[in-house]
Structure formats: C-alpha cells, structure tokens
Amino acid sequence: MTSANQIHNALYLAFQRVQWAELRNSVPLTLNETDLANLRGINEKISLTEVTDIYLPLSRLLNLIVGAKQQRGLTLNQFLGHTPPKRPYIISIAGSVAVGKSTTARILQALLRQWPEHPQVDLITTDGFLYPLSELKRRGLLQRKGFPESYDMKLLIEFITQIKSGDASVNAPLYSHITYDRIPHQYQVINQPDILILEGLNVLQTGQDSTFDTKRPFLSDFVDFSVYVDSSKSLLKQWYVERFLQFRKGAFANPKSYFHHYSHLSDEESVQIASNIWDSINGPNLQLNIEPTRDRAHLILQKGPDHLMDQVLLRK
Numbered sequence: 476m477t478s479a480n481q482i483h484n485a486l487y488l489a490f491q492r493v494q495w496a497e498l499r500n501s502v503p504l505t506l507n508e509t510d511l512a513n514l515r516g517i518n519e520k521i522s523l524t525e526v527t528d529i530y531l532p533l534s535r536l537l538n539l540i541v542g543a544k545q546q547r548g549l550t551l552n553q554f555l556g557h558t559p560p561k562r563p564y565i566i567s568i569a570g571s572v573a574v575g576k577s578t579t580a581r582i583l584q585a586l587l588r589q590w591p592e593h594p595q596v597d598l599i600t601t602d603g604f605l606y607p608l609s610e611l612k613r614r615g616l617l618q619r620k621g622f623p624e625s626y627d628m629k630l631l632i633e634f635i636t637q638i639k640s641g642d643a644s645v646n647a648p649l650y651s652h653i654t655y656d657r658i659p660h661q662y663q664v665i666n667q668p669d670i671l672i673l674e675g676l677n678v679l680q681t682g683q684d685s686t687f688d689t690k691r692p693f694l695s696d697f698v699d700f701s702v703y704v705d706s707s708k709s710l711l712k713q714w715y716v717e718r719f720l721q722f723r724k725g726a727f728a729n730p731k732s733y734f735h736h737y738s739h740l741s742d743e744e745s746v747q748i749a750s751n752i753w754d755s756i757n758g759p760n761l762q763l764n765i766e767p768t769r770d771r772a773h774l775i776l777q778k779g780p781d782h783l784m785d786q787v788l789l790r791k
C-alpha cells in the first residue's frame with residue numbers, strides 16, 4: 476500500500492527553513508532602504524529578515540517560472556506568426572482565514588515588481604466576489620461567509636476569463652472589512668498587468684459539490700501557478716483571535732463598522748466571541764473546504780509560530 480506520506484514525497488520537493496534561506500545566495504536582487512520601508516508599510520509586524528531570507532528567494536523562483544512562460548509565449552508567437560494581446564501571468568494564493576494570505580500576497584507583489592521582466596503586478600482578493608450582504612441574508616448564508624456557496628462564482632469566472640483573454644480595463648468588485656460588505660459602485664480596474672495575484676480562501680476549490688454548476692470551468696484552470704499558505708489549526712485560531720482583538724481597537728471603533736457594537740467589549744468577552752466565530756464558521760470552513768485543496772497547490776508555504784516559515788514544499 477502506498478502511504479499518504481509516500482505520495483507527498485513523490486509529488487513535492489521539501490525545503491526546511493535553513494535550506495530554503497540558503498537559496499538567497501543565488502538571488503541577484505537586493506533590497507534598498509526604500510524597498511524595506513515600503514515593505515514595513517504593508518504590515519509592521521513582518522520581520523524584514525523573513526522577507527529577505529524567505530520571500531526574496533521565493534520571488535526569484537516565481538521570476539524564473541514566469542520567465543519560462545513568457546519564453547513559451549514568444550516561441551508560440553513565432554510559430555503562429557502573430558502577436559496575441561498581452562495576457563497576465565496569474566498566481567493564486569489560497570489558505571485559511573487569518574493565515575496571512577493578503578500579507579503574503581502584498582509582500583510578493585512588492586518583491587515581484589522589482590524584477591525588470593514583470594514590473595506591473597496587480598493584486599486582487601476574492602473577498603470582492605462574496606455576494607453582497609443583502610444577498611447573503613436573502614439566501615440565509617450570513618453564518619456561511621467564506622463557504623463556497625457564499626461566493627458569486629459565475630462573476631468570478633467571468634472576471635478571470637476576461638483577464639485571461641487579455642482584455643484591457645477589467646473591473647473587479649471591492650470588499651470592505653469595515654462594512655463587512657461589497658462596496659457598491661466601486662471597482663478595482665485591472666489593465667493588462669504582467670502578473671495578477673489572486674488571493675482568497677477559495678482559489679483552489681473545484682466546486683465539485685451540488686452548489687455549483689458542474690459544467691462551469693474551475694478557477695484553477697485559469698491560474699498559472701498556485702500557492703497555499705498553511706499552518707496548524709491551533710496557530711490559525713490564535714492568529715484569528717489576535718487579529719479580532721486588534722480590530723476591536725482599530726477598525727471596529729469606526730461607527731460605520733459592521734462590528735462597531737464589539738468595540739466596547741472587554742478583552743475576555745472579545746476572546747470569547749472571536750473563538751465562537753472561529754469554532755462555528757472559519758474553523759469548519761477550513762476543515763471542510765479549504766484544507767482539502769492544499770495538495771493541489773504548486774507550492775505550499777508552511778508557517779510556524781510568529782508567522783515564521785518552517786518549510787517550503789515545491790511541486791516537482
């Protein structure tokens with residue numbers, strides 16, 4: 476009998492933290508003080524050593540992989556004798572709520588932009604494709620936010636089809652964590668970037684359940700390279716609760732915030748409420764719908780305590 480471990484070893488090359496960090500020596504790019512200050516602006520909790528030791532080699536790997544695809548495009552054009560429109564290279568980033576998908580995506584965006592072969596790197600999150608709050612209410616899905624059925628997959632597939640066709644000025648809907656809802660009449664315009672990073676918990680899902688139209692293509696059919704950010708369940712819950720406490724002091728204090736009523740809670744009450752939301756919504760969603768997609772990724776980033784990278788797994 477072939478064990479799950481054997482299958483994993485056959486599919487992935489595994490790099491422990493130290494091995495991966497050594498690859499930094501083969502990265503020609505360095506970061507200057509301004510670059511580092513910009514990265515600080517993304518999230519002041521990010522360790523800059525982590526950026527240079529872990530994410531810089533990662534940006535080099537992606538730079539090489541994107542380069543290979545660009546080369547293939549040129550070869551194909553030569554064969555076909557025409558020049559098709561510029562089509563963005565699409566990188567997806569999946570993982571649990573609170574694992575750090577958006578932070579990872581923003582670090583990679585900042586680093587990938589530094590490479591002269593692909594200066595224009597755009598980033599969008601699938602949060603904007605959640606149904607508006609009124610629609611979620613209508614469908615009785617308020618307690619299922621983030622579950623597959625809470626996303627307008629038709630809209631998301633339409634969006635990615637336009638991007639992949641090389642269309643100019645494609646609108647992506649925007650989401651606000653303050654109002655907990657889609658922002659009406661406001662869009663992010665995607666205009667033929669070199670790379671588009673698509674971040675969200677559902678990007679590796681195939682929708683092989685009754686809630687989806689089985690004839691519809693999968694999002695992953697449009698994605699060139701997929702990343703899954705992984706960590707242990709206990710750390711994920713801890714990061715979720717910590718972020719909730721942080722929000723209570725920041726975003727929730729805004730009277731427009733959907734969670735404004737939480738801003739007056741004590742620490743103890745907040746921890747209780749965040750734990751309940753985790754145990755009833757985000758934890759089960761991770762278990763049922765997100766974690767099962769992990770081994771479809773081309774690259775798995777495994778984070779340990781303090782968001783430090785433990786291991787990098789790369790599809791052979």
Ligand SMILES: Nc1ncnc2c1ncn2[C@@H]1O[C@H](COP(=O)(O)OP(=O)(O)OP(=O)(O)O)[C@@H](O)[C@H]1O
Binds near residue numbers: 518520522576676
């Ligand atoms: N590399 C990092 N170093 C330190 N803290 C981090 C790092 N990445 C993420 N965090 C922290 O972890 C929490 C979750 O991060 P982030 O908001 O990026 O997660 P997410 O996966 O995008 O979440 P969601 O799905 O809810 O949008 C935040 O409090 C963030 O500050």
Ligand SMILES: CC(C)(CO)[C@@H](O)C(=O)NCCC(=O)O
Binds near residue numbers: 621622756
């Ligand atoms: C918007 C999502 C679904 C994904 O980012 C998530 O942050 C969320 O709101 N989940 C629902 C439960 C909660 O409030 O955490």
